[in-house]
Amino acid sequence: MRAPPSVIAWLQRALQHEFAAARQFALQASMARRLGDSALARFCSESAQEELEHAQRLAAALIDLGAGFGGGAAPAYPVGSSRQQILAAAAATERHAVAVYEGALRACAADGELRALFGGLHAEECEHLDKLRRWAGDGSAAGAPHGRRIEP
Template sequence: MRNSDPRVPGFLGRALSFEMSAVQQYLTHARLADNWGMDRASSQFRQEAQEEMGHVDRLVARMLSLGVAPNASFLRPVVTGQDLQEVLRANWQLESEIVSLYEQAFHFCARSGDSNGQAFFGELLREEQEHARELERWLTQLTEPGPVAGARS
């Protein structure tokens, strides 16, 4: 491992597991939305899966740059639901856990003087915080009067 605290690969491995779990969950939710006739929701979930795959790619690259073999050791079970609100809540919960991990990794790197790791985790943290905010907005739209968010267009 090149110039990195040995705990950093642990953060990277957990992050890889979370991001792969998110891809699996978003793709499942895209199929559920298809089954429910919600084309826009399905499209949004597929876009989210692509964004999470981008995070997977960046994590793999970072691990390789540190001389660590990438390994997503634990994929979380997919959480489904009976309607769009339930799957959005499940996605928000997963994103919240990812945000928490990235906050821990960011602060650890800051404390240990790993500015490259801090910048890396900080960027992922900001992106995942935005994902969580988008899910919160979507959930709010579903509970407010007006057109049904995610309905077939």
């Protein structure tokens, strides 16, 4: 498998995003548990695992291409301290993921293998966003403004 530098950069950018998303979901799982919302905690924990699995798929592609994983730290996505904030932060992350994979797909239009990788990830991020919207139950993924809030 070969790819131009611009496509390598998209793989690395997506990898950083996935690590940031996994970190956010793991931290939000702990916060939700602390809020006593075990269902939300489980949802966030499972989401963290799924984002880490995405990171591993991207890392495998970079290894296959003989490319590095990219430098720098993953961005620190915000961590909510109430149910409403947790759902809103997660929705922002999933919307960002969809945009990242749309950009990646445009950048690798000529490469069937990478299109399959990015296309699959794009579809899964769209599913994450739909799942989150269903979870929030109000169509905005912001959730109802109820529940306790914990000061960080």
